[in-house]
Amino acid sequence: MRAMAYRGPYKVRVEEKQRPRIEHPNDAIVRVQLAAICGSDLHLYHGLMPDTRIGHTFGHEFIGVVDEVGSSVQDLRVGDRVMVPFNVFCGTCWYCARGLYSNCHNVNPNATAVGGIYGYSHTTGGYDGGQAEFVRVPFADVGPSRIPDWMADEDAVLLTDMTATGYFGAQLGDIVQGDVVLVFGAGPVGLVAARSAWLMGAGRVIVIDHLDHRLEKARTFAHAETYNFTEYGDIVLEMKKATDWLGADVAIDCVGAEADGDFVQHVTSAKLKLQGGSPVALNWAIDSVRKGATISVMGAYGPLFSAVKFGDAMNKGLTFHTNQCPVKRQWPRLFEHVRNGYLKPSELVTHRVPLEDIAEGYHVFSAKLDGCIKPLVVPTAA
Amino acid sequence: MTYTPHKPPIAESPEELRRRIPGWGVDLDPRDRPSVPKLQFQEDFTGAHWEFPERQPEKYPRERSVEHGMLTPVFGTAQPLSGVSGAIRRHAYRYAEGRMAHWLLLVLGDRVDAWEHHLKSLLTLRPDNPITETGVKAEFTHHGLRSRVGQHRTDLKHQVLDPVIVGGPWIAAAGAAYVGARSMARSLARVGSDGRRPVH
Structure with missing residues (x-):
């Protein structure tokens, strides 16, 4: 599959990588339809986050279609269109049981001070992110939600972090x-x-x-x-x-x-x-x-x-x-606000970057060119 | 005002604000906001059907923080530790997260990792290319000049450092390679000219 890959501070490229596999019975593999570059991705891009490894795929804002599910997944089906919160979380640890999904203690072996985040270095658990054609989504019965029929894709992808945060x-x-x-x-x-x-x-x-x-x-x-x-x-x-x-x-x-x-x-x-x-x-x-x-x-x-x-x-x-935002806790109310027109996150989108041009996309966002506020990433196969 | 008991008045009344701003006050009640109350036990576990999740197989020794009592049941498998940077990072994980050594060793591991991969890439059909990988082409396609000239941008003062950060190590490495090659050539020439060990 095609995926963004970090090559050192200020350098990224698109590489051919292995499609992610089911690693845990409650995993899903999602085919990404739309992703975004977040301002916090720039901290990784600039080499600020310790334990950001060469070859890491960034991207914690993405939506897509379920392509494969693990043996214990009960709720999602192949073909479901889902939005995935940037937090990787288990749903039942001490923190999750109290609604602090961003502080989950069962998903990040590398640090106790932060939970799990897609595509955000090994300091947040070592999960490749969604600026790619496919992504592994752990705890598929817990994190993702089906995208409501009435919701636009660009609103959905921006509810996975930016709007909720x-x-x-x-x-x-x-x-x-x-x-x-x-x-x-x-x-x-x-x-x-x-x-x-x-x-x-x-x-x-x-x-x-x-x-x-x-x-x-x-x-x-x-x-x-x-x-x-x-x-x-x-x-x-x-x-x-x-x-x-x-x-x-x-x-x-x-x-x-x-x-x-x-x-x-x-x-x-x-x-x-x-x-x-x-x-x-x-x-x-x-x-x-x-x-x-x-x-x-x-x-x-x-x-x-x-x-x-x-x-x-x-x-x-x-x-x-x-705190990092516990995204899924915000969604029911935010869905109402988007539907009622009180918040329209897609109004902030200024750039839509093909995955193959990701290096230019990062440069535009980082150097604040062209009136850039929010760039989206469109994967090759979407 | 500040020096008297009452707060400075707000220019617009709630009714005016409601008319001007769609949705003003719909989340007015602080007790009726999604993140309130904090630390309240959630009965539904958001779809989880376990109290402790099944464990993901550990297919290689997975590094972990010493502040964890065990390897977490689920973990990322991207970019396992390897090479010199892997050894540095593995050493870093011997220190707790509160120790400076932990983070500084991880930062050192990041820099070594970059160089390991840059050098490895030179042996492939797709060597690292600082021009394409930095995306500087966008300067010409996305109004690089117009985005800066005449703007009140304070970041322009330090943006000149970015090429130094990106190109500096490459220039330093090229310089070091040149100096090393030149001194080796000179010492070989010296050995060849004293007649004791001819160089063919």
Whole structure:
């Protein structure tokens, strides 16, 4: 089969690989119809995630058709069209039994600090991902769902991570009616988080980024006020002014490890790999919110330390809520929101890349060319 | 305002927000959101028909974190450990996740892995090609210049480092190979010219 393969930092290509096999009785093999490149795939692409092996196939956002099932699979049938959450999870470990599917303890032997994720290095379990013609899906009776007939493919694929994570990020902000919500990062997750904040009753939603085309999308898709931080001497001070010197009630970090805005922080983390991630957005969030505020962290960081301003966080009495999103827990409500038109994730798709052109797709997304916000990947056989 | 008891007022009323933003407030009740409450026992197990899943066969010694009490019942089988990078990574897994040595050895393993595969690829019909694999062709097909000129992009300050990160190790390796070959040629020439060990 044809599959994307990592060849070292900033390098990927398409290779002929063996079609995945059933490894466990509850596995399914899914023929991928549509996949996506996620902003967090760029952390792997840039060589930031430890134990990313050469030949690894990325891709944790994908939908497809069930091509084969293991002997213990009861629910899915060959030919079913399914959407697969980015979390690999068993359904019954201590964490799964309490709804924390992203923290499953039965699927990632390589680390206990993170659960299993498709195509996201061996640090998350060593599963090849969905930027390929076929993918192995463990626990087929637990993770995947059949795609509802009324749902468009592009909405379905973006519900497997981006939309669920943005919506989850807004929930972790514990937003109450009238809250002022700051969203750092106008990438796909930030845009959905901003849109979701309104659903939870926010009184103001402010999005901060440095890319004008993304801020434009924040205004049209997320109905948000926007600030390009490069136009202000100090974006934190600007946020204090914008909130009558109180600070925001909630901040959502949707940037993570490769945050820009401070050259030294960015280079020491994203380029030199001396930190687990650039904490610029997180530090701006700490400084921009009011005392006693809540900060939701959806941006992905690596496992090494980062220079986070924890003293200020403590002195301000901040509450941090963090986690990888347990996607399937969000789906019933998100299906309603998509059907009612409150969220339309496919509006964020800007590029559709054939699998054979995946190297160009990664470069466009990484270098932020051509107004790219969300690229989809179309496999050869789809 | 901040220096008095009441919160600064919001410019728009709930009714105005509801009119302007489709779906405003549909998830208003914090107790009625999908991720609330946290840590509540889920009766349905989301389709799982086991308490502990059947074990996936371990067909080769699978590395695992020492913070796990056992090999997890299901695991990925992509890219098993091999070569020098495999030995480094296997050593890394002797340290707990809280130890810096664990992660730094894994990062070292990643870099060695890349070089092992680059060198191996030179012996194949499809050697690594930094031009095609970096996708830089997209600079010409996807408005590389227009996407940067006149924009307020702060990332442009460090994007110049990307070619150094990608090309630097290749240039350094080529330089080292050249210096090594030249010094070997010189020492062979010296040995040949002193008359004791002629070189044919």
